[in-house]
Amino acid sequence: MSLTVPRLRAVTTSPIACKICEEPSALYGVIDSNRSCLIGPQTSLSGVPIYYRRCEACGFLFTDAFDDWDINEFKAHIYNDEYIVFDPDYKNARPSGNANVVTGFWSAHKANMRVLDYGGGNDVLCATLRTNGFKEAVTYDPMVPEHSLPPAGKFDLVTCFETLEHLPDPVAGIGKIIEFVADPGAVFYSTLTQPDDFDSQGMSWWYVGPRNGHVSIFTKQALAAAWGKHGFKTASFNAGAHLAFRTLPENWGTVTQ
Numbered sequence: 694m695s696l697t698v699p700r701l702r703a704v705t706t707s708p709i710a711c712k713i714c715e716e717p718s719a720l721y722g723v724i725d726s727n728r729s730c731l732i733g734p735q736t737s738l739s740g741v742p743i744y745y746r747r748c749e750a751c752g753f754l755f756t757d758a759f760d761d762w763d764i765n766e767f768k769a770h771i772y773n774d775e776y777i778v779f780d781p782d783y784k785n786a787r788p789s790g791n792a793n794v795v796t797g798f799w800s801a802h803k804a805n806m807r808v809l810d811y812g813g814g815n816d817v818l819c820a821t822l823r824t825n826g827f828k829e830a831v832t833y834d835p836m837v838p839e840h841s842l843p844p845a846g847k848f849d850l851v852t853c854f855e856t857l858e859h860l861p862d863p864v865a866g867i868g869k870i871i872e873f874v875a876d877p878g879a880v881f882y883s884t885l886t887q888p889d890d891f892d893s894q895g896m897s898w899w900y901v902g903p904r905n906g907h908v909s910i911f912t913k914q915a916l917a918a919a920w921g922k923h924g925f926k927t928a929s930f931n932a933g934a935h936l937a938f939r940t941l942p943e944n945w946g947t948v949t950q
C-alpha cells in the first residue's frame with residue numbers, strides 16, 4: 694500500500710512559542726499518526742510522524758502539525774467514518790455518564806437552568822438532562838452539521854466534555870466556548886491533565902493520541918493560563934473534571950464546596 698501523507702506543517706528544530714503562554718517550546722517527542730488512546734491492540738502504523746512540543750514554563754504539550762488544516766482536512770484525516778473505532782464511548786457511554794454527573798451536581802437548581810453542551814457531537818447528553826428535569830438543554834457542535842447552528846443567548850452552565858484536548862488553538866477555542874456563558878455562570882468541562890509522572894511516561898502516556906485528535910495535552914498550570922487569558926478562573930475536581938468561571942452563582946455553593 695502506498696503512503697498517503699496528509700498536509701502537515703513542516704517541523705523545525707527551533708523552539709516555537711507556547712500556544713498558551715508564549716514561552717519557548719522545544720520539540721519533545723514524536724509518535725505515529727495512527728497512535729490512538731485505546732489500550733490494547735493497535736492498528737497498523739501509518740508511517741507518518743507527528744511531532745509534539747512541550748512548553749518549558751507551563752508544561753503544555755502540543756503539536757502544530759495540523760495547524761494549517763481546514764475543517765475538511767480534520768474531517769478527512771481524523772473525524773472520519775473510522776473515528777468511532779478509536780473513541781467507542783463517543784456516541785452513548787460518555788454522554789450518558791456525563792449527564793448523570795451533571796444531574797447529580799446541579800439537581801437542586803435544574804428547574805431554572807439553561808444548559809448548553811458544547812462540542813459533544815450528539816444530543817444524548819442534553820436529551821438526558823431534559824428528561825431529568827432541566828429547564829433547557831441545547832447541543833452545539835460546530836463540527837457536526839445537525840448541531841452546528843450557534844444557539845441564542847447565554848447559558849447558566851456550559852458543559853464541554855473531552856473537547857479542549859482537540860483544540861489546535863486552545864486560547865481561541867476557549868474564547869468561543871465562553872461566548873455562551875452567562876455571568877454569573879460556569880463551564881463544567883473535562884480534559885485529562887498530565888500525571889505527576891508524565892516525565893517518565895512521555896509520549897507513551899495513553900492520552901497522547903493523534904488518531905483521536907488529541908493535539909493539546911494540558912497541565913493544571915496550562916489550563917489556568919488558558920482560561921486566565923479570558924478572565925476566567927478554573928478549579929479542578931480531579932485530574933479530569935474542572936469548573937471554569939468568572940463569577941459563580943451565589944446559590945451554587947453546594948456544587949463546589
Ligand SMILES: [Zn+2]
Nearest residue numbers: 711714748751
Ligand atoms: Zn506555556
